[in-house]
Amino acid sequence: xxxxxxxxxxxxxxxxxxxxxxxxxxxxxxxxxxxxxxxxxxxxxxxxxxxxxxxxxxxxxxxxxxxxxxxxxxxxxxxxxxxxxxxxxxxxxxxxxxxxxxxxxxxxxxxxxxxxxxxxxxxxxxxxxxxxxxxxxxxxxxxxxxxxxxxxxxxxxxxxxxxxxxxxxx
Numbered sequence: 092x093x094x095x096x097x098x099x100x101x102x103x104x105x106x107x108x109x110x111x112x113x114x115x116x117x118x119x120x121x122x123x124x125x126x127x128x129x130x131x132x133x134x135x136x137x138x139x140x141x142x143x144x145x146x147x148x149x150x151x152x153x154x155x156x157x158x159x160x161x162x163x164x165x166x167x168x169x170x171x172x173x174x175x176x177x178x179x180x181x182x183x184x185x186x187x188x189x190x191x192x193x194x195x196x197x198x199x200x201x202x203x204x205x206x207x208x209x210x211x212x213x214x215x216x217x218x219x220x221x222x223x224x225x226x227x228x229x230x231x232x233x234x235x236x237x238x239x240x241x242x243x244x245x246x247x248x249x250x251x252x253x254x255x256x257x258x259x260x261x
Contacts, residue, residue, distance in 0.1 A: 164192060167210035173256050178215040179224045180256070181207070186231060186245040187253040197234035197242035225249065 166188045185206045189195040200218045207214050225231040230249030234242040
């Protein structure tokens with residue numbers, strides 16, 4: 092029985108939805124996740140209160156104050172939401188975006204420049220110097236080399252700093 096017919100057969104009334112949420116509806120955890128994501132997306136798309144930004148995985152959010160969300164946010168949307176303008180903060184935001192939304196532990200200067208381009212931001216004239224400012228503040232650290240290039244990872248204090256910015260702009 093495929094997931095759609097299983098869903099249509101078992102998911103008839105609100106008690107079934109409660110059972111689904113509690114894991115008692117005969118669905119695997121993967122099936123529950125697919126159904127809940129689809130339900131949330133349909134519900135949000137029909138709502139006039141649909142949020143501007145919806146991150147992909149709420150468990151990866153370092154702060155529990157963010158709303159539960161299911162749709163991936165682009166780097167450009169994150170920049171607009173935070174209203175960050177200084178290159179040191181934008182570079183840190185790029186590392187945060189890669190770590191939290193894309194599940195990539197470290198970034199190269201090329202990765203950062205590609206994110207800038209995707210968000211239609213003016214490129215930093217000296218990305219390495221801005222990374223070093225973040226390293227001195229303890230927000231970033233050097234990581235393993237990738238394809239012969241230095242990589243940098245965001246630290247917990249860097250994540251906390253970005254979370255403060257996100258809270259201030261909610």
